[in-house]
Amino acid sequence: MNFQPFIEDAEDLYQNAPFGYMTMREDGLIVNINATLLKWLDYPRDEIVRQKSFQDFLGMGEKIYFETHLMPLLQMQGEVSEINLSLKTKGLARLPTLINARRILNQSDLQPVYRFSVLDITQRKQYELELKKAREKADQTVLRLKQINQDLEQFAYTASHDLQAPLNTISGLIGLLEKKVKLSSGNNERQYFSLIKSNTQRMKLMIKDLLEYSKIDENELEFESVSLNEVCEFALEMIRDQVNKENATFIIPELPTIYGHKIQLVRLFQNLFSNAIKYRSNEDPIIKVTYEDKGDKIKVLVKDNGMGFEMKYADQIFGFMKRLHSHDSISGTGIGLSACKRILEIHGGTIGAQSVPGKGSTFFFTLPKFPDRENFKG
Amino acid sequence: MKNKIKQRNNVNILGNGNQPMVFAHGFGCDQHMWRYITPAFEEDYQIILFDHVGSGKSDQSAYDFEKYDSLHGYADDLIEICDELQLKQVIFVGHSVSSIIGALASIKRPDLFEKLVLIGPSPCYINKDGYFGGFTRQDIDELVETLENNYLGWSSYITPVIIGNPEMPEYSEELRNSFCSMNPEIARHFAKVTFLGDNREDLSKVLTSSLIIQCHPDVIAPVKVGEFVHQQIPNSTYELLDASGHCPHLTAPDKVISHMQTFLNRAD
Numbered sequence: 001m002n003f004q005p006f007i008e009d010a011e012d013l014y015q016n017a018p019f020g021y022m023t024m025r026e027d028g029l030i031v032n033i034n035a036t037l038l039k040w041l042d043y044p045r046d047e048i049v050r051q052k053s054f055q056d057f058l059g060m061g062e063k064i065y066f067e068t069h070l071m072p073l074l075q076m077q078g079e080v081s082e083i084n085l086s087l088k089t090k091g092l093a094r095l096p097t098l099i100n101a102r103r104i105l106n107q108s109d110l111q112p113v114y115r116f117s118v119l120d121i122t123q124r125k126q127y128e129l130e131l132k133k134a135r136e137k138a139d140q141t142v143l144r145l146k147q148i149n150q151d152l153e154q155f156a157y158t159a160s161h162d163l164q165a166p167l168n169t170i171s172g173l174i175g176l177l178e179k180k181v182k183l184s185s186g187n188n189e190r191q192y193f194s195l196i197k198s199n200t201q202r203m204k205l206m207i208k209d210l211l212e213y214s215k216i217d218e219n220e221l222e223f224e225s226v227s228l229n230e231v232c233e234f235a236l237e238m239i240r241d242q243v244n245k246e247n248a249t250f251i252i253p254e255l256p257t258i259y260g261h262k263i264q265l266v267r268l269f270q271n272l273f274s275n276a277i278k279y280r281s282n283e284d285p286i287i288k289v290t291y292e293d294k295g296d297k298i299k300v301l302v303k304d305n306g307m308g309f310e311m312k313y314a315d316q317i318f319g320f321m322k323r324l325h326s327h328d329s330i331s332g333t334g335i336g337l338s339a340c341k342r343i344l345e346i347h348g349g350t351i352g353a354q355s356v357p358g359k360g361s362t363f364f365f366t367l368p369k370f371p372d373r374e375n376f377k378g
Numbered sequence: 379m380k381n382k383i384k385q386r387n388n389v390n391i392l393g394n395g396n397q398p399m400v401f402a403h404g405f406g407c408d409q410h411m412w413r414y415i416t417p418a419f420e421e422d423y424q425i426i427l428f429d430h431v432g433s434g435k436s437d438q439s440a441y442d443f444e445k446y447d448s449l450h451g452y453a454d455d456l457i458e459i460c461d462e463l464q465l466k467q468v469i470f471v472g473h474s475v476s477s478i479i480g481a482l483a484s485i486k487r488p489d490l491f492e493k494l495v496l497i498g499p500s501p502c503y504i505n506k507d508g509y510f511g512g513f514t515r516q517d518i519d520e521l522v523e524t525l526e527n528n529y530l531g532w533s534s535y536i537t538p539v540i541i542g543n544p545e546m547p548e549y550s551e552e553l554r555n556s557f558c559s560m561n562p563e564i565a566r567h568f569a570k571v572t573f574l575g576d577n578r579e580d581l582s583k584v585l586t587s588s589l590i591i592q593c594h595p596d597v598i599a600p601v602k603v604g605e606f607v608h609q610q611i612p613n614s615t616y617e618l619l620d621a622s623g624h625c626p627h628l629t630a631p632d633k634v635i636s637h638m639q640t641f642l643n644r645a646d
Contacts, residue, residue, distance in 0.1 A: 026623075026629055027622045027623065028622075055597065059517075059520050060513060060514075060516075060517035060520060060521075061517050061518065061519065061520025061521035061522070061523065061524050062520065062521070062524045063597050064513075064517070064521045064524075064573070064597070064598060065406075065521060065524040065525065065528065067596075067597055067598050067623060067624040067625070068404065068405050068406035068407070068474070068598065068624065069406045069407075069528070071623060071624075071625065071628075071629075072406065072407050072411060072625050072628055075625070075628040075629065076410060076411065076413075076628070083528055084524075084527040084528055085524070
């Protein structure tokens with residue numbers, strides 16, 4: 001097969017290319033313009049060529065831009081690219097364009113001329129404006145949500161904090177009553193009393209956890225290099241009574257240093273350790289911590305030999321105030337694990353769990369090795 | 379301290395002469411715009427080039443929105459540069475807004491300056507109280523919009539502000555390399571300070587011998603404005619150049635040099 005080379009008609013290409021072309025002198029006077037641009041601007045050729053300057057198609061503000069930026073750039077660099085200007089059509093509509101220009105030194109003329117290619121970006125400009133509007137709206141929404149979130153956190157803190165005092169009084173009075181009033185076993189009053197007591201305890205626990213949860217505020221956190229071994233020691237110290245009472249064993253190897261907020265990390269480990277003991281099996285609790293190096297992240301695993309759970313609940317357990325057990329069987333508020341999740345979110349990490357009922361559970365999470373606040377989710 | 383100011387304003391010194399000639403660029407550009415003028419004076423003068431803070435390769439972090447909220451902030455910088463370099467009998471050459479910056483500096487410290495060359499000066503761009511500046515407030519708002527559309531290319535609205543973003547050095551580098559580049563926030567502010575200011579009252583206080591170089595036609599600083607400046611500055615010479623546009627030092631450097639030489643060689 002023989003192909004004849006396709007010869008472009010240069011004049012036709014210049015006049016009818018899907019692009020505007022024009023040539024102007026240094027003072028702006030237009031000396032040539034193609035048919036496409038004439039059509040866009042809605043002018044006959046003889047009204048433009050050697051009659052109008054490029055500046056005539058600009059608004060006043062754009063004229064200043066032309067004189068202070070575009071022309072100096074062209075004179076200094078010999079070319080400009082992607083300049084966004086709106087050209088006025090004959091009917092005074094504005095045509096959004098993107099302009100590239102280049103200086104041509106015409107040998108027959110001492111004065112240089114400038115060739116402009118003009119791209120109609122009406123649709124793109126519309127799209128740009130829509131994007132801009134959407135972004136402004138999104139920025140406002142984020143700002144509003146942040147404020148609402150802050151208010152809610154403040155509310156949760158204030159409410160739980162203020163609820164503590166009267167509850168402590170009630171709890172104290174119940175203790176006093178228990179000592180002073182003799183209730184014979186078996187009667188209703190004794191049962192009521194016992195219910196009041198256990199519910200008061202439960203409420204105390206809930207308020208304590210809520211208060212803890214509301215304190216996880218990423219805005220006030222200062223991140224630093226933290227030794228995970230030190231964090232584990234602190235966490236164990238916090239639950240020492242529980243560890244001793246349940247005869248739990250912890251196996252913790254040498255752990256790396258990560259980048260995070262120490263107090264929040266102690267809270268994270270404390271919650272996980274405490275859960276591993278609380279949801280124990282008949283065997284004495286054995287909790288083993290291991291880690292895997294994942295480049296710029298560390299994956300930490302906390303494995304126990306407890307009662308475990310069905311994997312269909314694996315996501316549910318991290319929900320706020322979600323529990324798999326009734327308060328009567330194993331006390332709790334369902335706040336601990338959701339607090340863990342929130343702490344990890346602030347650290348830019350994730351948390352998950354693997355479990356087999358009766359065989360124990362493994363909780364795993366990732367933490368960053370180095371500072372990179374940009375990646376942290378608020 | 380000396381280096382700090384030199385760095386802040388990206389001061390460059392060249393030439394073989396003794397008498398200092400300080401060049402100040404106009405809005406939207408940097409010291410490179412003097413490249414066609416300075417060679418003519420290098421033999422006989424000490425040439426001092428600098429960028430206004432916020433422009434060119436100046437220290438962008440030194441841009442204080444309060445300080446540069448009027449042209450006095452820039453005039454103070456000019457005086458600081460002269461003092462640090464221990465300049466005397468300075469020939470000041472200012473383009474556009476820098477004409478007024480030089481005029482303000484000469485009012486504050488007349489002892490520093492011997493002569494002022496003002497290219498396309500305008501003390502007030504807005505038409506008001508019967509005065510013709512050439513522009514309305516709306517025109518300046520339109521300029522600011524055009525600047526916003528162009529400082530980072532047409533899509534600047536969509537991308538976050540990337541200048542000074544240490545995580546995207548390639549962008550900052552690209553912008554630094556581009557003549558006439560500015561941080562969009564600074565460009566917007568500088569545009570407003572330049573085009574919305576009114577220094578008409580100051581002109582009569584300029585006692586230094588001044589040359590006004592006026593182009594025709596010049597949409598930024600029209601002839602009427604140049605004539606006004608000439609009327610107001612007592613000891614001034616007015617030259618109407620046979621050149622159009624606002625940057626004769628780029629388009630007609632020979633004419634600018636010629637008028638400057640005549641003015642400088644004239645005994646006052």
